[in-house]
Amino acid sequence: MNKTIIININGIVFHIEEDAYEVLKNYMTDVKRHFLDSADSLEITTDIENRIAEMFSDMLAHENKQVIVEQDVQTVISQMGTVEDFASADEDSKQTDSANAAYNYTHQSRRLFRDPDDHLAAGVCAGIANYFDIQPVWVRLAFAVAFCFFGTGLFLYIILWIVVPKAITRADRMAMKGEPLDLQGFKRNFEYELKGVQGSVNSMHADAKPFIYKTRDFAGDFFDHLRSFLSGAGKVLVKLLGIVIMLACIGFIIALIVSIFTFFAYGQRGIVHLFPFSMLNHDYNIPFMLCGFLLLFIPLIGMALLASRLVFNRTTVGRTTGFTLLAAWLVALFVVVYYSIQIAAEFRSGGKMNQTVNITPNAANTYYLKVNDVKYLTREDSTKLDLKPSVAGRVIVDDNEFNNDWDDNNMPNNVSISIERSDVSQPVLVESFRARGRDYADALQNAQDITYHFSQKDSVLTFDRHIQLPRNKVWRDQEVRLTLKVPLNTKLVIDHEMDRYLDGINVYDCLENNKLDHTAPAPFIMTEGGLQCKIDTLVMKPDTAIIKK
Amino acid sequence: MIVENTQTQMRKGILEYCILSIIAKGEIYASDIIAELKKAQLLVVEGTLYPLLTRLKNNGLLTYNWVESVSGPPRKYYTLSDEGRNVLNQLDTTWRELAFAVQTSIEGRNNSNA
Numbered sequence: 001m002n003k004t005i006i007i008n009i010n011g012i013v014f015h016i017e018e019d020a021y022e023v024l025k026n027y028m029t030d031v032k033r034h035f036l037d038s039a040d041s042l043e044i045t046t047d048i049e050n051r052i053a054e055m056f057s058d059m060l061a062h063e064n065k066q067v068i069v070e071q072d073v074q075t076v077i078s079q080m081g082t083v084e085d086f087a088s089a090d091e092d093s094k095q096t097d098s099a100n101a102a103y104n105y106t107h108q109s110r111r112l113f114r115d116p117d118d119h120l121a122a123g124v125c126a127g128i129a130n131y132f133d134i135q136p137v138w139v140r141l142a143f144a145v146a147f148c149f150f151g152t153g154l155f156l157y158i159i160l161w162i163v164v165p166k167a168i169t170r171a172d173r174m175a176m177k178g179e180p181l182d183l184q185g186f187k188r189n190f191e192y193e194l195k196g197v198q199g200s201v202n203s204m205h206a207d208a209k210p211f212i213y214k215t216r217d218f219a220g221d222f223f224d225h226l227r228s229f230l231s232g233a234g235k236v237l238v239k240l241l242g243i244v245i246m247l248a249c250i251g252f253i254i255a256l257i258v259s260i261f262t263f264f265a266y267g268q269r270g271i272v273h274l275f276p277f278s279m280l281n282h283d284y285n286i287p288f289m290l291c292g293f294l295l296l297f298i299p300l301i302g303m304a305l306l307a308s309r310l311v312f313n314r315t316t317v318g319r320t321t322g323f324t325l326l327a328a329w330l331v332a333l334f335v336v337v338y339y340s341i342q343i344a345a346e347f348r349s350g351g352k353m354n355q356t357v358n359i360t361p362n363a364a365n366t367y368y369l370k371v372n373d374v375k376y377l378t379r380e381d382s383t384k385l386d387l388k389p390s391v392a393g394r395v396i397v398d399d400n401e402f403n404n405d406w407d408d409n410n411m412p413n414n415v416s417i418s419i420e421r422s423d424v425s426q427p428v429l430v431e432s433f434r435a436r437g438r439d440y441a442d443a444l445q446n447a448q449d450i451t452y453h454f455s456q457k458d459s460v461l462t463f464d465r466h467i468q469l470p471r472n473k474v475w476r477d478q479e480v481r482l483t484l485k486v487p488l489n490t491k492l493v494i495d496h497e498m499d500r501y502l503d504g505i506n507v508y509d510c511l512e513n514n515k516l517d518h519t520a521p522a523p524f525i526m527t528e529g530g531l532q533c534k535i536d537t538l539v540m541k542p543d544t545a546i547i548k549k
Numbered sequence: 550m551i552v553e554n555t556q557t558q559m560r561k562g563i564l565e566y567c568i569l570s571i572i573a574k575g576e577i578y579a580s581d582i583i584a585e586l587k588k589a590q591l592l593v594v595e596g597t598l599y600p601l602l603t604r605l606k607n608n609g610l611l612t613y614n615w616v617e618s619v620s621g622p623p624r625k626y627y628t629l630s631d632e633g634r635n636v637l638n639q640l641d642t643t644w645r646e647l648a649f650a651v652q653t654s655i656e657g658r659n660n661s662n663a
Binding site for chain 2: 009010011012031035038040043044047048050051053054078079080081082085086
């Protein structure tokens with residue numbers, strides 16, 4: 001019983017036994033190599049192949065069998081002639097060539113191959129030995145010695161195994177041994193094989209198979225499998241990466257869809273009170289949000305599809321669909337850019353409006369600065385919340401930073417307070433309302449629409465945390481800058497909560513210097529050089545301050 | 550070596566002439582050419598013929614037709630071209646001259662030997 005191979009010679013199919021195939025393949029390789037220099041090599045070899053096919057057909061028909069055996073191949077070769085026969089026919093034309101070849105032989109550059117005929121593991125050492133024309137045993141010895149140095153030899157060997165190709169064809173073997181790739185070289189190589197030198201070596205491998213060779217064969221198989229496994233693992237890794245990307249994209253898409261639904265379900269009122277959206281004009285926030293959605297959604301879909309292509313190895317989206325998505329994305333981009341420019345234009349000019357509030361002086365010349373914990377609701381808000389008229393306009397809420405449900409904190413910090421020395425004895429608070437708009441008038445109007453509550457009760461000055469904007473007013477960088485002007489030697493006791501609104505004054509540092517608790521108010525005094533922290537607990541007692549003065 | 554070389558040279562020159570002569574008899578298939586050449590003991594293996602045929606064809610001396618075959622691939626049937634016929638005529642002349650020259654030389658040698 002023999003294994004057969006199906007071959008195709010110029011369109012005709014033959015069943016051929018494996019060993020017969022080897023012989024035929026080597027023969028054709030030699031023939032092709034022989035005619036390689038000829039300009040008509042393709043035509044000649046095709047003619048020869050056709051003739052071989054015809055001979056095979058005749059043989060099969062004549063002997064009424066189905067499979068070509070080695071004997072048939074040998075018959076065909078003897079009829080067709082070996083490469084040496086060809087050579088004698090055109091020896092004269094080749095004579096000059098072979099003279100050159102003989103010259104070349106000494107200068108023939110060798111190529112590095114793994115030697116399949118003389119190997120212990122993968123033939124790397126033998127290949128290197130061939131390359132440098134030395135005995136393989138020395139190379140093996142060198143690798144063995146190198147192995148003792150932290151396994152360098154083994155590592156190097158495996159790399160070379162992977163990198164260096166195995167000499168498979170006769171031409172490879174000849175190039176490996178530096179034999180010239182011409183007729184003479186082939187002849188020599190062929191004769192060498194005929195002498196059975198290699199044959200006996202091979203048969204010894206096959207028959208005797210000492211333990212070391214068995215081990216070698218096993219190791220060879222093992223590493224072959226390992227290599228195919230690693231190349232398979234690469235594909236698996238790529239697929240895993242694809243799955244991760246795909247899942248991430250799908251996650252983002254779901255989040256995006258949920259948010260856009262939330263936006264529509266809660267109406268646009270909820271979202272426009274959150275800071276980045278509060279600058280959108282109400283009349284175009286729907287198209288803007290939709291386009292913003294598409295702007296993120298389409299690339300995510302695209303990435304998910306690409307990743308799925310990586311995973312499933314097939315195109316999941318047609319060209320038309322792709323172009324449609326791209327067009328939709330570009331439109332969305334255009335709309336978003338257009339509105340962004342519009343919005344940016346609304347910030348072009350700045351407007352400022354000043355207003356001065358007189359502060360009633362007190363005898364002690366001491367003021368307590370506090371943050372307002374009282375939330376002022378507009379009449380509209382009060383009505384909406386169905387508040388009793390008695391409390392309308394003034395509702396106390398717990399207004400700390402962590403629980404600002406009622407806080408209109410839908411914009412960046414917009415209150416800042418600085419404290420300066422006044423030349424007159426009358427302390428004043430200058431409120432500077434600022435805003436931006438598409439032109440000066442618009443900006444000024446926006447500034448005028450700002451409401452800010454400041455109140456004084458005896459010596460206590462209370463500052464609101466935020467400015468108030470009329471309902472439906474969009475964010476235009478409205479802010480209020482307060483300047484408290486107090487005369488020389490005025491004492492200010494500043495609540496620690498004021499710290500975040502104060503420019504150039506650090507309440508906590510002052511508390512630190514006075515070794516006071518972090519929740520206590522800090523004492524300051526107005527000096528020639530501006531407001532200074534007063535490191536003196538006396539300031540807490542207005543009487544002594546007066547005596548001092 | 551010199552002997553072999555001379556033999557090869559002589560054989561080679563005559564081979565092309567013979568091939569052209571065989572084809573001149575009419576449309577013919579490569580393996581039939583081989584058969585004729587083998588009969589004439591000029592050539593032993595087929596492989597050598599194909600490069601020659603290809604070269605002659607590329608020099609415009611031959612043309613060929615593809616003919617379907619019952620067994621195996623289509624066959625190339627060769628015929629002489631007009632130029633091939635001219636060349637063959639010239640070669641005929643040359644051959645007669647050579648044959649005469651050789652005959653004369655050999656005769657002289659035989660005579661001297663005898």
